[in-house]
Amino acid sequence: MQWKLNLLAGLFCAVLLGMFLFLSPMTAATSGIQDDPLVPQPPAMETAPVQPPVQLEVPGLNIVKGVIENRTLYEALTACDIPPSDVLALSRSFKPVFDFRCSRPKDAYQACIDDRNQIQKFLYKTGPLDEYEAIKKDDGGYRVHKREIAMDTKVVSTVFTIETSLYQAVADSGETQLMAGMIADIFAWDIDFYLYPRKNDRIAVVYERCVKDGQLIKYGRILAARYEGERKNFSAFLFNDGQFDGYFDENGQPLKKMFLRTPVKFGKMTSAYSIRRFHPISKRYKAHTGIDYGAPTGTAIFATANGRVTFSGWKSGYGKLLIIKHPNGYQTYYGHCSRLLKKPGQLVEQGQVVARVGQTGVATGPHVHYEVRINGKPVNPNTVKKSRVSPLKPERMAAFKKTIRERMRLVNHVLEEKTNLVMQPGESDALDSARKKT
Template sequence: MHLKCTLLARLLYVAMGVIFLLAPLPGAASGLQAAPPANAPLALEAPQSASVSVVQGQIRNRTLYEALAACDIPPAEILALSKSFKPVFDFRCSRPKDYYQASVDDQNLIRKFIYKTSPLDEYEAVKDDNGGYTVHKREIVLDRQVVAKVFTIESSLYQAVVDSGETQQIAGLVAEIFAWDIDFYLYPRKGDRIAVVYERCYKDGAFVKYGDILAARYVGKQKTFSAFLFNNGQFDGYYDETGQPLKKMFLRIPLKFGRMTSSFSIRRFHPVLKRYRAHTGIDYGAPMGTPIFATANGRVTFSGWKGGYGKLIIVKHSNGYQTYYGHCRRLLKKPGQLVEQGQVIARVGSTGLSTGPHVHYEVRVNGKPINPIKVKKSRGKPLKPELLAAFNKTVNERRLLVENLLKEKTSLVMLIRDN
């Protein structure tokens, strides 16, 4: 997305409870516009002409057939509509809150039909000359607002985001961006700050989802990390300020969110066996059923029960690396299958020698266990020199913004209407 004017020139900031507008927002009234509730009703369309009436409503605890039959739509008409819809949507997957709208002529035949499963998923059917319907999924145009905030960590990134009034989705998106560098359950310290520039997406005035994280900077007591989105049609990803990709061979941990419950150790007291033995990996506690990700591209070499590991998946990677994921509840991949970094391969469980739900994550090099925290994280290829000019043009503005955000003593908020 290309911003229409300089972000800094349109910065709204909050200090001492007062909102200052440095420049009017293009294409929108000045001042802040409160976000409408996310569960606002879906807008429905008006009749096309006096000879056409509209029947509409929610599916509720009915099938589509029952809902339309109650409006005196002929059975053959309903069946023809359902058949035409099958390539794009199966009405057997309907949910109670789905909306429908049928434009009906004076013979109770459907001329046009709209079906909405969410603000982002709408389907339209128009009657054709053969008595059937031409069906397509509608293209949804969203309004976007760009927001800039600083989150200060007291206990966790998740809590800092929720305390600011945003949802845990933002915490998840930030954790994904820095997944190659930061273990957010081990690294953060109280007082660490993170500036994030991100999109909120609206439809008909109602918030429907978060868009891209455009920029982020994590300032910790130990180290600072930066991420900037760059997309020129060929390259799409996150890079640091010098054009080096954030993506590396291994993710830091195999979960989006989890807490370290046991570290790598050559001598640990085993809670089940009640004796000292080596602990050749790291345990991450998480709720039962939490998705487990492959931390690097590779091929599954084992998927099944293996002694104290319980249900275990082993993935073979390049350069002699293997990763183990133990105590799983469900195994989602079979031996021989290729997996990609970040792909869900299993679910957290408590099988084998385990006292509670967690994943035992182990890294081996040429068969020898090593501390996962110390795995060398080789970077991908940097941007080519001929792309750096475009990259710097995109990044410089956002870099100045996050720097200014972090200089302030309070969180800053910037709302930009960008149609």
């Protein structure tokens, strides 16, 4: 008799073990992905928990609200005894403006339901600026629209002092990595932010900061910036040339040039252009016809100039290679990529992501081999003449000078006084009046 009891107990444990092994991977797949260190995380300013939508005041209706977590919206609402037909009708009505299949765990919802548990009004929030409202119609469907969310925009003047890097300087000031990227983009034609900066170089920036309830929602435009370096100074002023907004120096010359300085935003130059370099793999001296920029695998590679893709594929030591043809006989090569994002024949624009950093072909580590050729002959990318686009038209210069006078006052203030300024748009004139009285 005892052996039968032991047999039954063993079978019971085996069933439990099988269920555990079957269910565990599913649980890990659904709940563990948020903590996976290999999954790229969004910028810090976007990771704040989504707050529930504004409380609805609808007489005679009950409120059901919550956060999606690891459920679908259908599961969340039907668990509150809301009829499945109502949830499906809501989902169909939402689809033109938001697909609930794209829901994330921190998304918040709020439903106003009647005494039959049918949804009469519904709010769904995916982020600080993304809130959707649905109102039930007579035909059983819903009228859905995205709500306008008011933000408070202030003009901020700040100086960033470099100790080790631009990212460090921006982080030390309390701003996010997005600001560092915006600054790097503005000076991308003149400054390699990995090689150029020196300790105690300063960058004064006048920019728009958009907040809601004291929380940073996004950055607006950078209106002006000045880089004061040990070796050279650079200025940038946002101005409309009559057609488009662009950045210009204090003389009205556009910052934009034919070629960007580098194909990656913050890559480290690991090997320079050389007619005689000792190759780390072949162990012999040979020409190195480009510049290597080390960066983590998957880092974005940008087209350094407008052009058309002529090759996208595998090429011997280059590994995965992208070649872009530019005007006046120029070509650029991007080698050792992990992914190629463009195909032959496609047009690309300067600054567009065309590939990802990798370690394909003959490479000792993840990097992009960047090469410039003129009429088929390799040249040093650092010596390529980076001709500017058209300067401002004479009839726009008077308005430009007025604009930069106002913004230069803000730049000079933070550089001289070493104190930040926070103003509403248009308050720079008041600052000027105050300075004239002192």
